[in-house]
Amino acid sequence: MNGSRMLENIKRILGLKDIPEELSSLYRGAHNEREALILLKEARRRDESRRRRALQDLEVFTQMEEELLEEGKGEVSESRRLMLARRVKEIRGKSEELNSRIDNIYNKRLRIFNEHIHSLETVLELTTEELPDKQAMEEMAIRAKELLENLEKSRELAEGIALSTEPPQPDEEEKQILKEMERRASLEAEKEEIEPAPPEPAEEREGVSEERREIRKERPREEPKRVENPEIEFEE
Amino acid sequence: MVTRIKTSAKPVFVDRKDALVAEERFFERLRNNLHALQGIFNPLDGRTYDASARNRIEKSLDVRTAEVKHAIKRLAERDLQGLYEEMPKNRILLNEITHKELLGARGVKVVVAGAAFNPIEDLISSGRSARSMGGEELARIKDLIVAHPDVFYYLGAFATTSWDPGCRTLLIGPNYLIALCDRIEDAWRTYWAPDTRWRGAARAFDLAGEEEKIEAVHRFVRRRPFALLMDEMTEDYVFEELGYAIPIIREAFERIAAEDPFVRFDTGARPYRLIRTYG
Known part of the structure; x- marks a missing residue:
């Protein structure tokens, strides 16, 4: 299949009407990297098969050369030997030509294709996930930094405010109320001093409480009264 | 300048079974071609005769089959019948195209013949052969078939191995034309003697x-x-x-x-x- 037919097939597969050459410099007018990759892989496959064919042809030449040399070895007729020698010379010429074609064209071109295909594959792999816009990223980073700075400033401010603040001063009315509170407190204290309350023995209280706890532990948990089947109860 | 050189062809061996099958196929194809033949040209009188089945008589010559039997008796020691069944028979098939004139008897005008050629002795003794068929045997069989000077003969000579290049000089005569048939790499091959008298008869041997x-x-x-x-x-x-x-x-x-x-x-x-x- 020649190149143009292959291109037609690719266009058909991709559903494209035409691929103008001037549209893209990727490869043979491909619109995008993916198209270029397909075309390049096709081109590489064609060159690989050309190289393979050339190598097979070289084997044919080598085999025939060998046969003719063998034949010439046992040939007694000088003219026939000369003919065989000429034929071997021709074969060697063709072999050289073919070797040169493999080295100078196919091998070199395949290296180039491989390199470009590798680059395109890398590009395609990297572009499968969309990255954010650079400007947006920069703006967001600046904004984030500013916000963090503001937060820090607020924190510092808050701390500063906490250190410098004096306790609130009561007004006149509040002062009087406070005095009243103090007065009442001193009165209660005096009263307690005059009539001290008999203190409860701590041990006894503790013993009672422990006893109560033990009673709680020992007392089995009352099972909820089960309601038997009323019919059976009636029969008993 | 390119040196054209003919490398020595490797001999292709044919065994008894291959030869027998090839011979049978040759006659089968020849018969099919003859059935398809509508008319046949006789260069002796310049007339084309109706070659349909009603004007065609098929005959078989057993002379060479008898020769095969004799050769087996001469060369083989045991299982002669088994060997004979395995062997190609070197058969000869004649198709006489007859014509009846308005006032006269029916007579043979043209004969289309097929003859198989096998290296019989090699096949009997060693079971296989690559020996090509020579001019001597071809000339002998031609003389056997071409019996009447006023009848024109088209002969298809089939070799199960191959033909010697020298045979090509024996293919044209005053009242006969010979086509050499053989098989090369599983393909049927025919060499017609270069002659303008062939006309449509050449198709009979195009296998x-x-x-x-x-x-x-x-x-x-x-x-x-x-x-x-x-x-x-x-x-x-x-x-x-x-x-x-x-x-x-x-x-x-x-x-x-x-x-x-x-x-x-x-x-x-x-x-x-x-x-x-x-x-």
């Missing part, structure tokens, strides 16, 4: 159909990559080897070039040829 011939050319090209690489796969070369008509060879060449991206049908100069291309 392969068009598609078979195209397939045979395919095989021929595929098995000779060296000729292709040396730009020697010409239509003339294939014609020399297979004997097929040039239009059929060209058709086959076109198909090969269409199928194989590394082969191009070069029609820039004659003879047309297939050449290697990597483009």
